[in-house]
Amino acid sequence: MKWWIAFWNILVKDMRSYYLKPPNISWGLIFPLAWTGMFFIKSGSGLEGVLSMLPGVVVVSILFGTTSMLSVTVTFEKKGKSFDRLLLAPISLELLMLAKTSGAILFGAANAFIPIILAAFLTDLSQAVWSAAVPAIFLLAVTSTFLGLFIAVSVSEVFEAQTFSNFFRFPMVFLCGLFFPIERLPVFLRPLSYVLPPTYGADILQGAFGAGNALPMPIDFVLLIVFSTGLFLLSLRNIRRRWII
Amino acid sequence: MDKVSVNAISVDRLAKRFEDVQAVADASFEVLQGELFGFLGPNGAGKTTTINMLTGLARPDAGTVRISGIDCTQNPKAAQHLTGVVPDESNLYPELTGFDNLCFCAALYGMNKKKRKARARELLETFGLAQAADRKFAGYSKGMKRKLTIAAGIIHDPTILFLDEPTTGIDVASARQIRQLIADLHQAGTTILLTTHYIEEAERLCGRIAFIVQGRIVRIDTVGNLLQPIQERHVMQLAVSNPDFSLHDKLAEAFPNQIFKTLPGGLIRVEAGEPIRVGPLVRLLEEQGAEVNEARRVQPSLEDVFVKITGIEAAAMRKEKEKKGGGGL
Numbered sequence: 001m002k003w004w005i006a007f008w009n010i011l012v013k014d015m016r017s018y019y020l021k022p023p024n025i026s027w028g029l030i031f032p033l034a035w036t037g038m039f040f041i042k043s044g045s046g047l048e049g050v051l052s053m054l055p056g057v058v059v060v061s062i063l064f065g066t067t068s069m070l071s072v073t074v075t076f077e078k079k080g081k082s083f084d085r086l087l088l089a090p091i092s093l094e095l096l097m098l099a100k101t102s103g104a105i106l107f108g109a110a111n112a113f114i115p116i117i118l119a120a121f122l123t124d125l126s127q128a129v130w131s132a133a134v135p136a137i138f139l140l141a142v143t144s145t146f147l148g149l150f151i152a153v154s155v156s157e158v159f160e161a162q163t164f165s166n167f168f169r170f171p172m173v174f175l176c177g178l179f180f181p182i183e184r185l186p187v188f189l190r191p192l193s194y195v196l197p198p199t200y201g202a203d204i205l206q207g208a209f210g211a212g213n214a215l216p217m218p219i220d221f222v223l224l225i226v227f228s229t230g231l232f233l234l235s236l237r238n239i240r241r242r243w244i245i
Numbered sequence: 246m247d248k249v250s251v252n253a254i255s256v257d258r259l260a261k262r263f264e265d266v267q268a269v270a271d272a273s274f275e276v277l278q279g280e281l282f283g284f285l286g287p288n289g290a291g292k293t294t295t296i297n298m299l300t301g302l303a304r305p306d307a308g309t310v311r312i313s314g315i316d317c318t319q320n321p322k323a324a325q326h327l328t329g330v331v332p333d334e335s336n337l338y339p340e341l342t343g344f345d346n347l348c349f350c351a352a353l354y355g356m357n358k359k360k361r362k363a364r365a366r367e368l369l370e371t372f373g374l375a376q377a378a379d380r381k382f383a384g385y386s387k388g389m390k391r392k393l394t395i396a397a398g399i400i401h402d403p404t405i406l407f408l409d410e411p412t413t414g415i416d417v418a419s420a421r422q423i424r425q426l427i428a429d430l431h432q433a434g435t436t437i438l439l440t441t442h443y444i445e446e447a448e449r450l451c452g453r454i455a456f457i458v459q460g461r462i463v464r465i466d467t468v469g470n471l472l473q474p475i476q477e478r479h480v481m482q483l484a485v486s487n488p489d490f491s492l493h494d495k496l497a498e499a500f501p502n503q504i505f506k507t508l509p510g511g512l513i514r515v516e517a518g519e520p521i522r523v524g525p526l527v528r529l530l531e532e533q534g535a536e537v538n539e540a541r542r543v544q545p546s547l548e549d550v551f552v553k554i555t556g557i558e559a560a561a562m563r564k565e566k567e568k569k570g571g572g573g574l
């Protein structure tokens with residue numbers, strides 16, 4: 001069995017059917033733009049402020065770019081039965097789900113570079129530590145895609161998937177240390193910040209773009225990897241339990 | 246070779262329960278290589294659930310499944326490269342064209358690009374869909390969808406094919422075409438497990454048939470063996486224009502060796518173990534003021550066997566199905 005043929009074609013089909021559609025591309029462009037603009041105006045700090053906003057906008061772009069897609073590529077296809085066709089194919093569930101999620105990972109990572117490219121025109125990015133920023137962006141895309149996957153396979157309806165992802169996304173945006181530094185959050189909210197994966201990605205990015213990171217970067221990376229692996233395995237378990245009934 | 250490896254499908258004491266419904270109970274059967282095996286039963290009998298358990302879309306509560314000798318009970322993925330599935334509902338991608346759908350399905354089985362395209366074209370030709378190859382699946386008619394779904398199920402030349410109600414919900418001509426295609430696949434050596442609620446379809450296509458009712462297999466046999474006891478019976482049907490409720494009792498009284506049954510539309514069915522003489526019957530009916538328009542010998546069919554064994558009226562089963570989706574023979 002040439003598994004890579006199946007993997008590649010699942011990815012290409014999703015790319016064509018979902019990610020490269022004009023509404024998604026424009027969403028992927030407009031959303032980060034809007035966030036950048038909003039933060040920029042709010043901060044009122046002029047062009048120097050761009051750099052300090054960058055990690056936040058990148059994280060939000062990834063979070064929204066990835067999680068929203070899984071309700072379509074997975075929950076919707078399950079509802080329409082075409083997902084059964086994938087389950088009938090002689091490829092392992094692990095490979096199948098990696099193929100189904102790699103589109104969202106790429107899409108999320110691509111979304112993250114839109115604000116970065118914009119920022120490059122407005123400010124000086126020469127001091128940025130790309131060797132930390134690029135892997136962090138990739139891992140953030142992986143983690144939030146798998147979070148979207150976990151939500152998508154835990155529900156039966158598309159609207160449920162969307163509702164639940166908002167339920168996770170908005171608190172994440174506010175608790176991951178971007179708007180308010182975590183140490184300034186009320187004490188009872190702080191543990192919550194530390195169980196949300198974007199916190200660690202945001203921390204690396206803040207380090208990479210010069211604002212200083214709270215945790216040592218290796219720990220951030222390890223935790224992101226732990227979160228993604230955990231979410232992926234939980235999702236597989238849910239598929240086996242809920243869909244192969 | 247041992248016995249197990251000869252069977253394309255071996256199912257032993259398979260069971261599946263959904264909350265308060267026992268969908269499949271204690272089902273055991275074997276399908277030989279190259280056989281066209283029929284699963285015949287009414288709505289909710291457990292046909293689809295059985296196929297799902299054999300193909301890896303459902304997990305059995307109990308029992309074992311072997312496909313081509315491979316034990317798939319624990320690992321349903323183990324034999325998926327050998328099987329093709331045509332589900333009861335078309336499950337292709339609405340946004341892709343017919344051609345792209347087939348190529349995508351072929352890719353899922355690891356076929357390379359050149360082979361995928363050639364095979365997709367060949368099947369579109371075979372199924373009379375070449376004209377519609379570049380149209381989106383969403384815009385296909387019901388019959389076209391059905392045909393493309395079958396094409397997708399056989400794109401990788403499976404040695405064992407599961408067909409879940411392939412002709413339900415489509416017009417007579419398309420159904421006939423599909424039946425011919427199934428017969429051709431069988432001729433070419435593919436093992437086929439076909440579910441249907443059309444008794445005539447099972448009779449025409451299948452070598453052996455399992456009757457399934459409320460999750461239980463009540464009988465498995467060849468069409469010939471199933472028909473044999475009933476073929477020794479003689480059956481006639483009389484069309485009477487002004488029947489009266491008391492006729493049945495009067496006939497039964499006068500001809501105790503014959504079994505009478507009043508059917509809708511002024512029909513009376515007569516069954517006996519010996520040749521039926523029409524004269525005395527007609528005379529009695531006319532004496533009672535009924536007018537006999539027609540008397541016709543009826544060839545006993547699998548339908549009679551089915552009704553006898555399962556107690557389910559075939560016409561009722563058909564009607565219930567057609568409410569769902571039209572179709573017929």
Ligand SMILES: Nc1ncnc2c1ncn2[C@@H]1O[C@H](COP(=O)(O)OP(=O)(O)OP(=O)(O)O)[C@@H](O)[C@H]1O
Nearest residue numbers: 263266268286287288289290291292293294295333
């Ligand atoms: N996912 C499910 N959840 C709950 N009950 C189910 C599920 N799938 C099937 N059933 C029940 O199991 C029984 C068998 O259903 P199944 O679909 O196998 O019947 P079938 O013979 O294929 O019927 P049909 O001719 O209508 O397709 C039915 O009573 C059905 O309601």
Ligand SMILES: [Mg+2]
Nearest residue numbers: 292293333409
């Ligand atoms: Mg069914």
